[in-house]
Amino acid sequence: MSEFILETRGLSKNFKGFAAVSDVSLKVRRGSIHALIGPNGAGKTTFFNLVTKFLPPSSGTIHFKGEDITHEAPAVSARRGFVRSFQISATFPHLSVLENVRIGLQRKLGTELHFWKSEKSLSKLNDEAMALLDEVGLGRFADTTTAEMSYGRKRALEIATTLALEPELMLLDEPTQGMGQEDISRVVDLIRKVSANRTILMVEHNLSVVADLCDRITVLTRGSVLAEGSYDEVSKNPQVLEAYVGSDDMSDAHH
Incomplete structure (x- = not known):
């Protein structure tokens, strides 16, 4: 190697x-x-x-x-x-912080089209998403609408959504x-x-x-x-x- x-x-x-x-x-x-x-x-x-x-x-x-x-x-x-962290544009401003990270996790699973996925698999994703938010210090903002966050916290969210792809x-x-x-x-x-x-x-x-x-x-x-x-x-x-x-x-x- x-x-x-x-x-x-x-x-x-x-x-x-x-x-x-x-x-x-x-x-x-x-x-x-x-x-x-x-x-x-x-x-x-x-x-x-x-x-x-x-x-x-x-x-x-x-x-x-x-x-x-x-x-x-x-x-x-x-x-x-091999993953590039995008500027703010990669996040969805009207979704919550947690939902944004969950979308990143769904991308990794390749299940972004399976909106009919069971509640159970979504709650597993919620746990993973919360763990990532805790890792970037945003745990307490999980339910905040992304658009309302400060600029620096949006950048932290971006890093969390990038980490969801396990780069x-x-x-x-x-x-x-x-x-x-x-x-x-x-x-x-x-x-x-x-x-x-x-x-x-x-x-x-x-x-x-x-x-x-x-x-x-x-x-x-x-x-x-x-x-x-x-x-x-x-x-x-x-x-x-x-x-x-x-x-x-x-x-x-x-x-």
């Missing part, structure tokens, strides 16, 4: 002659929390969309647990345990975006907790979050890998500091 759960080899994406992602080879170590950072326009989102199959690459390959999954449908990859590799896109400090620290604690026994690859612009949470960091700039290493190594790299100069993230880089 390879120590790398995810590997991209020479991954590139061109839009009308513009190289948004250029020859990115990345290895994500099993059991690590790996962050992708870089100034705005560095290609982080495009790379993430390539890895999670939202965009087909112009060239290069993606390997998950040693298998080439470059041209596999996202749903097939998800069944392998081995969890992909988080800007998990702390738009949050105040209290929500950020809550979500950071949550990510640390759910990272036990699984691997996380995250795009994150908040460098203090990255410093606090991540084992390994890859810095992208202009679509290419500029540097990789621990936060200490990367944050002292003069090229990295230079890449952040003139971008609004630089103030974070000095913390």
